[in-house]
Amino acid sequence: MTSPNRTGFFKRRISQPILNLLKQGMTPPKLSLTCAVGTVLGIIPAFGITTVLVTLVAARLKLNIAATILISYLVQPLQLLLLIPFARAGIALFQLEDLQFTLDEILALFQADWLQALHMLWLANLVAVVAWFILAAPIAALLYYSLLPVFRKVIPATSIIRPV
Structure with missing residues (x-):
């Protein structure tokens, strides 16, 4: 169980200064755009x-x-989770069925010809980035317009902290 002093110390010395830094000079539209940009760029494969x-x-x-980088770091686990779906979307987009392989096939390919394996993985990653690029703008727009009403409610116009 945490004591009130510890909770107050954490809020006063750690969480509140970080929140103030992140909200510094931020209007709800800017904060919404910051979250959308940080999220979309944070999941690039x-x-x-x-x-x-x-940056x-x-x-x-x-x-x-700082806020945009923080958000991109927070969504980086999604970067790993979405790597395979983006690669599959890119493979389907470019009709590269010869790039559909399993983990065992990749390991066998590395044992047989590691240069060919690197080439295949590089190509799969390249088409994953293309698929991400196609989906990035719609995802960013969806996030922006979804978060904007939330931030307008959460951040009243009088509480916006202006940079010094």
Whole structure:
């Protein structure tokens, strides 16, 4: 059981400063766009580029970069879960039935010819990124318009913290 002092300390010293940082200068539309951009870029099936991509897009759109990166990090487990569906969608889109393989087939291919296995996996990842690219704008729009009324209710206009 946590004591009230610990709960108050956590809220006062950790959670509230983080929330203030994330809401700094944020209007409900900007916060909704931040969540949509962070989520969509956080699930891109290309590992290792998420942070750079999120930073560039957030800076270009004048969003809160820290909040956008945080959201992209929070949805990264979805990146792993959606890798196979995006790859299957890309394989179907480009009609590359020869790329449909099981884990055992991949392991056998790596044992037989690891360069060919890397080529196949690279190609599967490439078509997964294309499938993600096609679905990114509709997903972002859906998230934006779904979150906008929520943030308008949760963040009253008088509580918006302006940057110093």
